[in-house]
Amino acid sequence: MWKDRWSGALAIALVAGASAACGGPSELSSDEAAELTAELAGAGITGASSGLAGSPAQSGQLEATPIPFSRTVSHTQSCSGGGSISVSGSLSGSIDSETHDGSLSLNVTQSFTDCRITRGGKDFTVSGSPNLQLSGTITIVNGLPSGPQTLSFTGAFRWSAADGRSGSCDIDLTISWSLASPSTVTGTACGHQISRQV
Known part of the structure; x- marks a missing residue:
């Protein structure tokens, strides 16, 4: 299914983008940044994908194509070591019920509540600053x-x-x-310029 491919591509892109992001004694190492970013990105993808369940409502118009839809995303999941990640926002667009052509607009926000993650034998707690979009x-x-x-x-x-x-x-x-x-991932992460192909 395309949403699985999209989720995988996005997670790989984010991990690769973060792997060159941080360093120094009081900062995240490249590996730590990659692992934390992968965890946070995975939660965002899971939360956004929760809004894709089911078919767009047809509102009693069986002949109507394309079919507009709007979904509210509201998903909270536990972090591996306690705390939680919440994803909220919206998915909207339209899809032609015969050709399956259309578009999907995604706008979600991730917030963190004492999200504890253990990676590489190290424990981290993530909180909002304020959040990720x-x-x-x-x-x-x-x-x-x-x-x-x-994206x-x-x-x-x-x-x-x-x-x-x-x-x-x-x-x-x-x-x-x-x-x-x-x-490709371009931009900045943790104060570092990122430009990578994955």
Whole structure:
């Protein structure tokens, strides 16, 4: 299903983008940044995908094509070590019930409540600073994303490590991807310029 491919491409792009992001004694290492970003991105993707369940309502118009839809996203999941990540926002667009062509606009916000994550034997707690946003429009042809797609992943999160380190990570990334070619991530993460192809 295309949403699984989209989710995978976005997660890979975010991990690759973060892997060059941070360093220094009181900052996240490249590996730590990649692992935390992957966890947070995965939650955002899961939350946004929860709004795709079911078919667009036809409002009693069986002949109507394209069918407009609007879904509210509201998803909370537990973090691996306690705390939670909440994803809220909207999915909207229209889809032709016969050709399966259409578009999907995505606008979701992630917030964190003492989200505890253990990676590489290290414990981290993530909280909002204030939050992260994922937004963009996806063009769909014959039920699949068509051509290059662009998503924006922006915002900030605060983190603290069990070893006493803490900080804030600002993210301003543009993710371009398609099912037929590698994804690219450009922008800034944790104060570092990012330009990568994955």
